[in-house]
Amino acid sequence: MASETCFHCALPVPADCHLSVDIEDEPRPVCCPGCKAVAELIRDTGMSRYYELRDLPDPGVGRPPEEAAEWVVFDSADMLDAFTERDGDLREATIYVGGMYCSACSWLIETTLGKQPGIASAEVNPITHRLRLRFPDQESSFSNHLATLASLGYQPQPLTPESATRPEVAEQRTALKRLLVASLGMMQVMMFAVGLYAMDFQGIDADMQHFLRLVSFFVTTPVVFYAARPFFTSAWRGVVGRRPGMDLPVSIAVGSAYVASIYATFTRGEAVWFDSVTMFVFFLTLGRFLEMRARHRSIDRSAALSSLLPNTATRLDGESHTMVPVSQLQAGDKVLIRAGEPVPADGVLETGVTSIDEALLTGEARPQAKVIGDALSAGSINLDGMIEMTVTNTGSDTTLGTISRLSERARYARPEFVTVADKIASYIVVALLFVAALVATSWYFIDPDRVFVITLSVLVVTCPCALALATPAAFAAAGSRLSQLRLLVTNGNAIETLARATLAMFDKTGTLTLGMPSIAAVFVTDNAFSEKDCRLVAAALEHASTHPLARAFALQEPLPEVKSPEVVVGQGVRGIIDDREWRIGNAEFVGGGIAADDSATTHVFLGVDGNAVAWFELEDAIRPDARQTLASLRNLGLATALVSGDNHVAVDNVARVLDIDDRHHECTPEDKLAIIEAAQQRGERVVMIGDGINDAPVLAGADTSIAPAHGALLAQTSADVIMLGDSLTPLTTAIQMSRKTMRIVRQNLAWAIVYNALALPLAATGFVPPWLAAIGMSASSLVVVLNALRLNRFE
């Protein structure tokens, strides 16, 4: 049988596996009984089209867990109350679905669950990977639904209602309601206003006029008190904090026009301005809404982080084992962690010896050997033995929780640029209020009747909304477009600093290279074996291992059969092939005998019956798109440099291939920082691209820092931009995009200043009635927002 990949999960099918599933009348190879079961389930429920609809899967995604988790714990009354909300006869649960990778997955989940009895509705949001499930309040149904999800090959993780309702959702809901009240109110009041103006020309029926004014008042009231409330509260906060924002003139204009109109209505005065009030509020609310939408469109990363944690943990109470949800773990609890399971909380190893994969937390690809008394971090993976651990920290107190909190904070932090703009805006506001007062005094002497109308127009027309929206709108739009282009901006300053960058400095391992070892050379020391034999035997042996280096040996070919393979922690793998004992691992384990040169590359030895026969030199290959990306960066006018902790041979090799002249080898983090600072002294603006925990201070020292998402999470927290996906090309996009953003910010600011400079004299001299002022101000703000939204179409 030729080498194949699994039809369901795309992992290579082991040579000794002959399982297949008939889908669409053709036998399809699968790699394990689990995938077979899932594929059959998908076929038998009539979902075969899933395989046509889905994108090519990442290898391993959608693979069912080896050991089905115990979902029954979720059926207890406490659990149901903790994870679901009662809604009449129904319960509603929000579930984070791990292992989803495209919208075909959401189709599969929705259709499969939808066909199950006892489910009222199932809706999946493929962007946030959340499933909203409603089901009748019956016993043991929740665990069934979770088990169904797990049997489809996903990792369901119920979220507590608090963690499920994200603040953005609540914010968006309120903003939508306000926008609707403002828009409907505006439409109605405008209609009445047309009637009032028409009657001005045709002769007024006094009663009808009074009636229309009363109705306008009636409709305007909720617009002012509900839709415009954020402006009043924010204006008040500005006054209390002695930093008046642009909401202050807005509030004064809306409030005074509203009060004056009520007065005119009941005293049957000359004119009312309800139409101007509602229009003003509507356009302002619309502008804010568009800005908010752009701000919200970023990926929900904290959910992705928390998905590293398991749902349940095995707690040891004396001799008995209980499955409990991770959220119920407390400091001091003892938990049992089997091989292959993630560590549910921070803790201390009590019994057992194991190696732990901490790659997601520290970027360290090699498994860390842990002995009794060592600290374990939540989210890392127990690779070998069965261990017991005492919990020290849970939930958001764990290292993982801290990281996700840090990145969350960065996401909501306002860029310095915007804060400065806000400060300037508050001076402008004070100046505007002063000008308005001046205009009012002047007109009091020229024509007391027109004082109010003209002052109102001045206040409305000069509202510095366009000025205040110019920068944030562009930044928000750029951030949202960048995240679609697989770049996550965690620090708003990054866009400004990126636009001015002059020097791109790269780390080597994991950034310019794949960070994943591959075989660079095979040295066979025993002539009885060919290189090919050695590769095959090595691949067969390493197939049993979960060690990160083992991936380097994987071959897409039929492999010899290994009898009783055994992984020896920290040493290697041994197994019987054709009645001889083969070992792969370090020199000592294999049998020694070969003296390798002492260069910095990694060596793995292969031996049979206690004698080494070959050794492999493993090396980190250069990313396929690195050369092209660096070339386009140079085209954009950036210099490139390479700093690495590696030895000069490795650094020179990479630098030669990528045409980098400016290179530094064997750098400690301090050296790297010094190199960056020296460049900054020369006047360079440095973008540092690197991953790994050692780079965290270096990333912080650079003007802008970019980290690939597969790198250490700690590095990402100090990085301004995170590159999702496994490619360097987004770098060029980031530079181009940030330059375009700054261009749009400058256009916006110029437009806002020109508009205000023109509109203020016109309004002050009485040429602009309030309704025209409202249109002018709104139009200028909308121009700014729409100009910013052009960034969404950036390719």
Next chain:
Amino acid sequence: MSILYVLIPLALLLLGFAVWAFFWAVGSGQFDDLDTPAVRVVMDDDSKPDQDEQS
């Protein structure tokens, strides 16, 4: 013209109903996700096995 005294309050009543209906829709989460439903229409083709069941 006096018909307006009836029609306008009637229009306001309808307006009130529209606002209430929209608030209910927002509250029940119908506007939380504005991106997926566009895709869902494409995905919800009747699949082959469904047709088999019907025939």
